[in-house]
Amino acid sequence: MANLPILQFEEQIVETVERNPVVVIIGETGSGKSTQLSQILHKRGYTKSGRAIAVTQPRRVAAVSVSRRVAQELGVRFGEEVGYAIRFEDRTSEKTCIKYLTDGVLLRESLSNPELNQYSVIILDEAHERSLNTDILLGLMKRLIKIRSTNLKVLITSATLDGEKVSRFFSNCPILNVPGKLFPVEIRYSSERPTSYLESSLKTAIAICANNFALSEIHVREPEGDILIFMTGQDDIEKLVKKLEERVQSLEEGSCMDAVILPLHGSLPPELQVRVFSPPPPNCRRFIVATNIAETSLTVDGVVYVIDSGYVKQRQYNPSTGMYSLDVVPISRVQADQRAGRAGRTRPGKCYRLYTSTVYHEDLMGATVPEIQRSSLAGTVLYLKSLDLPDIDILKFDFLDAPSTEALEDALKQLYLIDAIDENGSITSIGQTMAELPLEPSLSRTLIEANEYGCLSQALTVAAMLSAETSLLPGPSKSTDKKRKHEPSDLPDGSGWGDHIQLLQIYELWDQTNYDVEWCKDNNLQVRGMKFVRDVRKQLSQIMQKIAKGSLDVRTNGRRKESQEDYRNLRKSLCVGYANQLAERMMRHNGYRTLGFKPQLVQVHPSSVLKTDEEGMLPNYVVYHELISTTRPFMRNLSGGTVLSEEQTKGENPSLPEKEIGVATPDDRESRIQAARDRFLSRKTKG
DNA sequence: GAGCACTGC
Numbered sequence: 001m002a003n004l005p006i007l008q009f010e011e012q013i014v015e016t017v018e019r020n021p022v023v024v025i026i027g028e029t030g031s032g033k034s035t036q037l038s039q040i041l042h043k044r045g046y047t048k049s050g051r052a053i054a055v056t057q058p059r060r061v062a063a064v065s066v067s068r069r070v071a072q073e074l075g076v077r078f079g080e081e082v083g084y085a086i087r088f089e090d091r092t093s094e095k096t097c098i099k100y101l102t103d104g105v106l107l108r109e110s111l112s113n114p115e116l117n118q119y120s121v122i123i124l125d126e127a128h129e130r131s132l133n134t135d136i137l138l139g140l141m142k143r144l145i146k147i148r149s150t151n152l153k154v155l156i157t158s159a160t161l162d163g164e165k166v167s168r169f170f171s172n173c174p175i176l177n178v179p180g181k182l183f184p185v186e187i188r189y190s191s192e193r194p195t196s197y198l199e200s201s202l203k204t205a206i207a208i209c210a211n212n213f214a215l216s217e218i219h220v221r222e223p224e225g226d227i228l229i230f231m232t233g234q235d236d237i238e239k240l241v242k243k244l245e246e247r248v249q250s251l252e253e254g255s256c257m258d259a260v261i262l263p264l265h266g267s268l269p270p271e272l273q274v275r276v277f278s279p280p281p282p283n284c285r286r287f288i289v290a291t292n293i294a295e296t297s298l299t300v301d302g303v304v305y306v307i308d309s310g311y312v313k314q315r316q317y318n319p320s321t322g323m324y325s326l327d328v329v330p331i332s333r334v335q336a337d338q339r340a341g342r343a344g345r346t347r348p349g350k351c352y353r354l355y356t357s358t359v360y361h362e363d364l365m366g367a368t369v370p371e372i373q374r375s376s377l378a379g380t381v382l383y384l385k386s387l388d389l390p391d392i393d394i395l396k397f398d399f400l401d402a403p404s405t406e407a408l409e410d411a412l413k414q415l416y417l418i419d420a421i422d423e424n425g426s427i428t429s430i431g432q433t434m435a436e437l438p439l440e441p442s443l444s445r446t447l448i449e450a451n452e453y454g455c456l457s458q459a460l461t462v463a464a465m466l467s468a469e470t471s472l473l474p475g476p477s478k479s480t481d482k483k484r485k486h487e488p489s490d491l492p493d494g495s496g497w498g499d500h501i502q503l504l505q506i507y508e509l510w511d512q513t514n515y516d517v518e519w520c521k522d523n524n525l526q527v528r529g530m531k532f533v534r535d536v537r538k539q540l541s542q543i544m545q546k547i548a549k550g551s552l553d554v555r556t557n558g559r560r561k562e563s564q565e566d567y568r569n570l571r572k573s574l575c576v577g578y579a580n581q582l583a584e585r586m587m588r589h590n591g592y593r594t595l596g597f598k599p600q601l602v603q604v605h606p607s608s609v610l611k612t613d614e615e616g617m618l619p620n621y622v623v624y625h626e627l628i629s630t631t632r633p634f635m636r637n638l639s640g641g642t643v644l645s646e647e648q649t650k651g652e653n654p655s656l657p658e659k660e661i662g663v664a665t666p667d668d669r670e671s672r673i674q675a676a677r678d679r680f681l682s683r684k685t686k687g
Numbered sequence: 688g689a690g691c692a693c694t695g696c
Contacts, residue, residue: 058694058695059694059695060694060695086695086696087695087696102694102695102696103695103696104694104695104696105695105696107695107696108696129694131694131695132694132695133694133696232692233691234690234691234692235690265692265693266691266693266694267691267692291692291693292693293693295693296693296694297693297694312692312693313691313692313693314693315691315692315693326691326692328692371694379696438696439696467696470691536696539696605689605690606688606689607689607691628691630689630691631689631690632689634689636691
């Protein structure tokens with residue numbers, strides 16, 4: 001601890017902070033900035049006023065682990081003077097003077113106290129990662145230091161590359177450099193761009209293991225150096241793992257040390273993820289084939305060699321089509337450096353870049369496109385509107401990197417269509433309520449409507465399930481038990497109503513088992529995901545109760561069976577919340593056309609439980625949760641009316657007549673979109 | 688008959 005580089009800069013840091021409201025700290029990995037900055041300022045009296053020091057982190061685990069370490073270093077009881085706050089967990093007390101929190105939690109706090117008066121210092125850590133929430137906070141800090149010029153200090157930690165930019169954003173505030181403690185990493189480039197980075201990774205990895213002479217020397221000298229290979233996704237990882245296993249087995253006759261090959265990606269069950277944290281057996285090299293998760297989120301000890309494919313899979317939102325896409329894109333130079341740095345944590349390492357030096361220097365972008373420029377901004381805009389800051393103009397809000405006008409207008413349009421803002425762009429009372437809920441606006445709107453229709457309990461469940469969603473069902477490739485995969489699932493299928501109802505039915509069943517963990521396992525549902533759903537549902541219930549002053553029925557139904565009436569009402573609520581996300585089946589085809597400005601031709605995602613009727617047709621209209629373009633454009637999580645047989649529906653026909661779409665009938669919706677566009681594109685409103 | 692990178696309130 002005493003050796004942390006940052007401690008040599010203590011005087012300089014304190015002096016600079018005293019003289020300036022905002023300071024940028026450039027701290028490389030291992031500088032100790034995350035643990036020390038708060039302690040330094042605490043010792044120098046910044047918490048004497050009774051106000052605390054807040055340190056934001058983009059990730060929950062970081063908030064927890066860093067705060068624990070700080071408490072330990074200060075020798076205080078954890079959760080008292082030093083604590084953390086993350087969603088569902090507040091480990092702070094009235095005595096807390098150093099508080100670690102996720103950036104999202106600080107944003108929530110600022111909702112009820114826009115001046116954040118409880119803090120004397122706000123440290124935005126890892127700002128170079130440019131998380132959506134940190135970017136919003138940067139904009140808010142810029143306003144806040146003007147309002148609280150005498151009693152607020154803001155520190156922003158960043159990376160070398162964009163420290164200047166952050167400084168310029170804050171009127172050329174001073175920049176302090178704190179060196180890190182990384183070992184040198186030798187970079188090796190490919191002589192040409194490989195045609196297949198999978199094959200190229202394989203060759204490079206295997207060469208390190210046995211074939212390549214120069215490298216087998218290292219192999220002898222430093223037998224414990226693990227290899228970390230960056231790939232883009234689960235699919236490629238599994239292919240590469242398989243090939244590596246084959247090659248390693250065929251080579252193994254004592255010519256090289258043992259090898260363990262470990263995949264590492266987000267959809268891997270936690271018990272398999274943690275395998276990378278246990279040290280390898282002696283005389284054994286580990287090959288860790290990972291996604292981006294190993295770039296920042298997880299740190300694998302023992303890595304000495306990195307193989308960098310140069311690509312990453314990235315989700316982006318296109319505001320002109322309302323569609324997300326998941327694309328494999330080249331990484332930025334910042335990311336390339338970050339990946340290389342993973343080889344130098346324990347001793348000098350090597351990074352093999354599967355691209356040329358020219359590509360690195362001339363083709364790669366300097367920094368990754370920040371999340372705020374790749375996301376739908378409906379939630380962000382609603383949040384900012386709800387703060388009710390004086391003279392806030394969304395289209396002119398001062399972002400470090402402003403999103404496009406198109407993206408902002410898209411957000412305004414969407415908010416208008418679901419009654420969150422009025423034709424002047426002012427937030428409505430519905431919008432104000434929506435902003436209280438930690439959900440995307442469409443789901444918040446659905447909850448409010450569901451409350452009117454008397455199906456709030458069901459809507460809470462659906463909203464919570466949609467919040468977790470991807471972490472519920474296990475990954476598609478469970479090679480170990482292929483048989484089970486084809487067994488008919490016992491889980492409900494939505495009874496012909498679609499995916500939302502299926503999610504509701506699944507949760508209701510789990511609820512009836514009294515949240516039995518074994519039941520999840522038996523049904524192939526991720527335990528962690530289901531528990532998350534329960535937490536979210538509880539949180540949403542509490543907020544709804546608070547808003548309605550405690551008179552709502554948010555209980556799950558216990559043993560009562562869901563009625564068709566509930567389903568119908570729930571679907572009506574969804575059509576209000578997702579007024580802009582309806583699609584119409586194309587004549588005599590099972591393809592759909594979205595009912596938007598620029599109609600998109602889309603299909604039902606293969607994961608949907610929505611089925612065709614006896615004539616092979618899907619419902620005429622559907623409401624969908626999102627559009628995602630992968631191999632083709634798909635609608636994911638949708639509900640519609642499937643005409644089932646009399647027997648299946650027991651006399652009830654859950655088809656969706658056009659008029660039942662409510663406010664969102666195609667005609668009405670078109671005119672509202674038209675009106676919204678006219679208003680927002682030729683607007684002179686205050687934003 | 689395809690498929691979901693990673694976070695977070």
